[in-house]
Amino acid sequence: MTGAVGGAPAAAPSPLQDPAFTALLPHSATLRGDLAQIQADGLAVEWGRAGGGTFYDRANARIVLDEKSQGDGAWIARSISHEMGHHRFTEAPDYSSRQAYVDYQLRNEGAATLANATVRHEIVQSGGPDINVSGAGKADYIRIAGEHLAGNLSRDQAIGQIAAVFGTEKPSVSTGSYVDYYGGHYDTALVPWLRATGRLPEPADAALTQAAHPGDQRMAEHLRGQLPAGTSAEHLLDLSVRARELGLHPGNSQVLQQGEQAWVASTQTPGMRVMADLQAAAPALEHSLQRSQAIEQGQQQAHGERSQAMAQ
DSSP: OOOSGGGOOOOOSSGGGOHHHHTTGGGOHHHHHHHHHHHHTTOEEEEEOTTSOOEEEGGGTEEEEEGGGTTOHHHHHHHHHHHHHHHHOOOOOOOSSHHHHHHHHHHHHHHHHHHHHHHHHHHHHTTOOOOOOSSTTHHHHHHHHHHHHTTSSOHHHHHHHHHHHHTTSOOTTSSSOHHHHHHHHIIIIIHHHHHHTTSSSSOOOSOGGGSSOHHHHHHHHHHHTTSOTTOOHHHHHHHHHHHHHTTOOGGGEEEEEETTEEEEEESSSTTOEEEEETTSOOOOHHHHHHHHHHHHHHHHHHHHHHHHHHHO
């Protein structure tokens, strides 16, 4: 008995237990090291909803893989190595200026891409399959990683060179390059938050919930009219982000309330909902902003995986 509908093999309970992925472990010492660090650092690695993308959620110490990658060892290995590159990137975020923030984000992407390219190199050199490298600039990423592994570039230099190429890539969720995307995120999301928290001298000139992605802003406005007038910006943004993580949006959700407890529930799928106690302390805005950004990164990577699969 397989325990799966229609006689198909049951999905592995975790991406790390997927046989297609574990078959690649003997080919890469770095990938085996990733698994050891996942265990040592207490990271959860779990399947996410189909189409939800693959992303590293630092705030909740987890890596989420799109369930569409089940049974695809190359996809899982590519994703695990990339997201562990994000996990190991420990440079502090630099909010001091737009350019400093863009540089930080591109170096973060550079570290993740270098990790992916390193695991790919090891697997190929060991006679395994080519798991590929995410991104339109993969030829440059593979070349730069090779230079690093040959000892011709330091890790810092390799990350910097990859970051420079990555900045020219185009995200799926907006027009322009990643430089434009992260710069826009700084202008529209972080500047209001920095002002509201006193990190910039100018006073806040907009509601705190404007310090989020447009998708969360729209959801917040949708919820604002259904929640009590005194609902805090922290609760509003927390509910908006958690609802959007489930795939809820203004067109398929509604607020249900009993006393001080509020639910954002799907109008199409029974049981799909998130809950908040409006009397309890809500997560800090910074926490919700990190989750919001994780959603966008996941969607970008999902789009990139689809585009890459179509091109092959």
